[in-house]
Amino acid sequence: MTKKVKTVKAHEEIDLGITEGALVQASTNTAQSLDIATATASQPVTLAPVANLAAVASHFNVTTDDLGELARIGADSINRAMFEITRAGMAFLRAQELLSLGNFGNDGAVSERSETGGFVAWINQHGLAQQRVYEAMRIAKFVAQLPQDELEGVLALGKVKVMLLASLPQEVIDQAAESGNDIIGKADLMTVAELKEEIRAMKRREKNYEAELERAHSQVKRLSQDKKRTTEFLLRTEEIRAECMALQLEAELPVNSLRKLFEEVSSEDISAPENRLQVEHLWIAANVIAARAIDLVTLIKACEEDLPTRPQGTHILSPDEARQWLIDYPMIENRHAAEAANRQEKRDAAKPRGAGRPKGSTNKGKGE
Numbered sequence: 001m002t003k004k005v006k007t008v009k010a011h012e013e014i015d016l017g018i019t020e021g022a023l024v025q026a027s028t029n030t031a032q033s034l035d036i037a038t039a040t041a042s043q044p045v046t047l048a049p050v051a052n053l054a055a056v057a058s059h060f061n062v063t064t065d066d067l068g069e070l071a072r073i074g075a076d077s078i079n080r081a082m083f084e085i086t087r088a089g090m091a092f093l094r095a096q097e098l099l100s101l102g103n104f105g106n107d108g109a110v111s112e113r114s115e116t117g118g119f120v121a122w123i124n125q126h127g128l129a130q131q132r133v134y135e136a137m138r139i140a141k142f143v144a145q146l147p148q149d150e151l152e153g154v155l156a157l158g159k160v161k162v163m164l165l166a167s168l169p170q171e172v173i174d175q176a177a178e179s180g181n182d183i184i185g186k187a188d189l190m191t192v193a194e195l196k197e198e199i200r201a202m203k204r205r206e207k208n209y210e211a212e213l214e215r216a217h218s219q220v221k222r223l224s225q226d227k228k229r230t231t232e233f234l235l236r237t238e239e240i241r242a243e244c245m246a247l248q249l250e251a252e253l254p255v256n257s258l259r260k261l262f263e264e265v266s267s268e269d270i271s272a273p274e275n276r277l278q279v280e281h282l283w284i285a286a287n288v289i290a291a292r293a294i295d296l297v298t299l300i301k302a303c304e305e306d307l308p309t310r311p312q313g314t315h316i317l318s319p320d321e322a323r324q325w326l327i328d329y330p331m332i333e334n335r336h337a338a339e340a341a342n343r344q345e346k347r348d349a350a351k352p353r354g355a356g357r358p359k360g361s362t363n364k365g366k367g368e
Contacts, residue, residue, distance in 0.1 A: 082139075082155040082162060089140025092133050095122060135163065142166035161187050164195055168202060197341070204338050211331035218327065238321075245325060246332060253336040258285055 057063070062073060099118040123133055139162050143154060154162060165187060187195055233241070262282045268275055301307060308315075317325060 078156075078158075082157065082159065085136050085159060086140050086143050086155065089136035089138070090144075092137045093140055095119070096137070135159075138166050139163065157187055160192055161190075161195055164192070164199055168199060169206070197345075201338065201341060204334050204341075208331055208334050208338070211327055211334070215324075215327050215331070218324065241321065242324070242328075245321075246328060249329065249332050250336070253333065255289060257336075257340065258282065258289070262286075 062070070064070060064073075096119045099122055120130070123130055139159070142162065142165065143151065146154060154165070157165075186198075190198065262279075265275070265278045265282060
C-alpha cells in the first residue's frame with residue numbers, strides 16, 4: 001500500500017491589523033478493538049476469557065453460580081459504588097471545613113492555618129491520593145446541590161458521567177431542565193462520548209448567553225450615559241467599522257475550518273475510498289471562496305483609487321472599539337463552533353445503524 005505524500009505550502013498571512021487572527025471482541029482468529037465511549041447500549045460485546053476467574057472472583061466474595069444472584073450482586077455493587085464515592089467526598093469536604101476553622105484533630109497537632117496547606121498536609125499525612133480526594137469532593141459538591149428526587153438517578157450513573165455533569169454550573173443544569181432538556185435524566189441513556197458532546201454544547205450556549213448579556217449591559221450603560229460623544233468618527237462610520245470586523249471574522253472562521261478539513265483529507269492514504277473526489281470538493285470550495293473575494297476586491301478597487309495596501313492609523317481600533325470587540329469576538333467564534341457541531345450532529349443522526357449499507361444503496365462493492 002503506497003502512501004500519498006502531499007506537501008501543503010504554508011499560506012501567506014495578510015495582517016490587516018483588525019483581528020488576531022478497548023473493548024476487545026474475542027474470536028478464534030482476530031481481535032477487533034471497540035471504543036467503549038462510542039459503543040451503543042445495544043451493541044453486543046464479547047470479552048476475552050479471564051484466567052482463574054473463579055479464584056479471583058472468590059476474593060471479591062462472588063462464589064455463586066445462580067444467574068439471578070449474580071445480577072443482584074452486579075446491580076447492587078454498581079449502585080453502591082457512586083454512593084461510597086459521594087460519601088467519601090462528603091467526609092473530605094467536612095475535614096477541609098474543620099481544618100480551615102483551625103480544628104486540627106484531638107491530638108493537639110499544630111498546622112498552618114491555611115485551607116490549602118492544612119488540608120493538603122492532612123491528605124498526605126493519611127496517605128490519600130490527592131486526585132482521588134478532589135474527584136470525590138467535586139462529586140459530593142455536585143450531589144449536594146441536587147433536589148432529593150434526582151439523587152437516586154445520579155447515584156445510579158457511572159463515575160465518569162457524574163464527573164462530566166459535575167463540570168457544569170448548577171444554574172446551567174437548572175436552566176436546561178426548565179427548557180425541557182433534562183441532562184441528568186438523559187445521561188443514563190447516553191454513551192460517554194454523547195454526554196461529552198452534549199455538555200460541550202451546553203457550555204457553548206452558556207458562554208454565548210453570558211457574552212450576549214454582557215453586550216446588552218454594555219449597550220444599556222452606553223445609552224444611559226448623558227454625555228457627548230468624543231469619538232472622531234461619525235456614528236455611521238463606527239457602525240461600518242464594527243460590522244466589517246464581525247464580517248471579516250465570520251469569513252475567516254469557515255476558511256480556517258476548510259483548511260483543517262483539507263489537512264485531515266490530505267493526510268489519508270491515497271488508496272482510501274473516494275480520496276480524490278474528497279480533495280476535488282475541497283478544491284472547488286476553496287476556489288469559490290477565492291473567486292468571491294477577488295470579485296469583491298475588484299469591485300471596491302474600481303470604485304476608489306489609491307486605496308491603502310496596509311492598515312493606517314485611522315484603521316486601528318479605538319479603546320472603546322477594542323473593549324467591545326473583546327465581547328463580540330468569542331460570541332461569533334462560539335456561534336461558528338455551535339453551527340458546525342449542529343451540522344455534525346444531524347449527519348451522525350442520519351447515518352445508518354448497524355453493519356452494512358442502507359437498503360437500496362447502489363454503492364456496492366464487487367461481488368455484492
